[in-house]
Amino acid sequence: MLKGPAGALHVDDGGKGGVPVVFVHASCGNTTHWAAQLAHLRKRRRAVALDLRGHGKSTLDGGGPISVEDFAADVDAVVDGLGLQRFVLVGHSLGGAVTTAYAAAHPDRVVGLFLLDPASDGRVIPAEQAAGLMQALSTDAWGAVIAEYWAPMLAPSRPEVRERVLSDLRATSQVGASAGLGSLLTFDPVTALRRYKGPRLTVVTAFNQEPNSYQRLVPELPSMQVDGTGHWVQLDAPDAVNTLLDGFLSSTT
Template sequence: MPRRRPEKDARRRRWPIILLFAASVLVGVGLWAYSPSLPPELLIARYGNGESRFIDVGGANAHVRDQGNRDGIPVVMIHGSMGSLHMWEGWVGALGQAARLISIDLPGHGLTGVWPREEYTIEAYADFVEVLVDTLNLDRFVLVGHSMGGAVAWTFAATRPDRVSQLVLVDAAGYPRTGEAPLPTRLARMPVLGDIGIYFKPERLVRRSLAEVYADPAMVTRERVRRYAELQRFPGNREATVLRARTQEPLDPTPLKRLTVPTLLLWGAKDRWVPITDAQRFQADIKGARLVVFDQLGHNPM
């Protein structure tokens, strides 16, 4: 027995060292993973361009691009959750000679940042769009929305039908999900973890999300991952994401049956987030809606 006491004492002396080492590792990992907000001037210089304007929309310093043919039909384009107006650059290049193309960063996204109203629901975003088009002196326009932005678009069209000449929904949200919500949304809704996790480096999560929304892995480029990740670090965007995930009520698709606006549905057949069956439901619910399916594309067919 006397011989074992030194061994017990040695083990007791080792425990504080082990705990200190474990704590040091955790702190080191935390410091490595921590990603504070980036300076807005840096991000504006990096992701703005000569067409970027910043205008007051309901108190938000909204990032807007008004491009294309100023005499053409105005087309207002709304991006999806955690996206930005950069989603529409391909459309601007393809349609710029024929139409006036207006893209925006919604509050809590891109280079717009926080909204003093501190509401980031679909209904609040529809109000934001109304203030935007009033500010731009647009009476009637084509309204385009992708994913969450699609829900904003059809909500706007259902409540303000006199303002929308045509509606285009691209892999739009509208019906209750039958499976799990996307990983970023699930994480944001978690108490404590969601509040802390938003400050960790977003690149790995962004890469995983982009791998899910693009059917072609080649679209998940280093530049695209970097842009998505860095724009999330625009001051206020991550906090807005958490607030939106926790306050948005399930969508009620009932107003879709009352829509009379000419509607075009564009869908990627390989969409893993909003299935093609939802596109068919939209087509059934919106009178006269036309559906075009792209067989080889996913959630981001733009």
């Protein structure tokens, strides 16, 4: 565990050699979502995954709203705590927003930015609808609300992947889950993506081809689509993600 801005941060660190790769999970996710990628990369380089505040084994002290930039401060605390100077960032969903925010704030430290089906721009959601979502997440039905929202994104996944994702949702605190989703409602990914000039790639599913998807908002962002998976691509198709990561890393490190 490392000390973070809002509590203790759980870190899975292993491997050695090469430019380190740092992984950031989705809302209601945790380090174990990257198990296949960590095992694959650690054969030849250092690979690190962290639990964001209020997720997995990381704690969350205090209250109040949490921004994507706050979650990026967790990444900052981890890389500083581990003494990492330059590294590649990999982020899934919420983690895509978080790593984008970090890369924009610390471009000289990020060797490359690999986004796996990143969250879309939540600012397009009408204010009344956004307020209704946050209200629903403050009730006892919060888990069911998220599960219903995720259902289309999980539909293409194997049954065991669907159960795993929903089990991790149930294991996440209400505060952490609400913070993860709520932070996306105000984050500006466009400015952040254009601020980071280093190597970038977004790998998206068919579900993530909307007008507010990152690659649609920032056409210069290199992108590619994977088919036949749900939103949790690294769980549905770990070998395919490993191959894509290898290609990205070979071109950037």
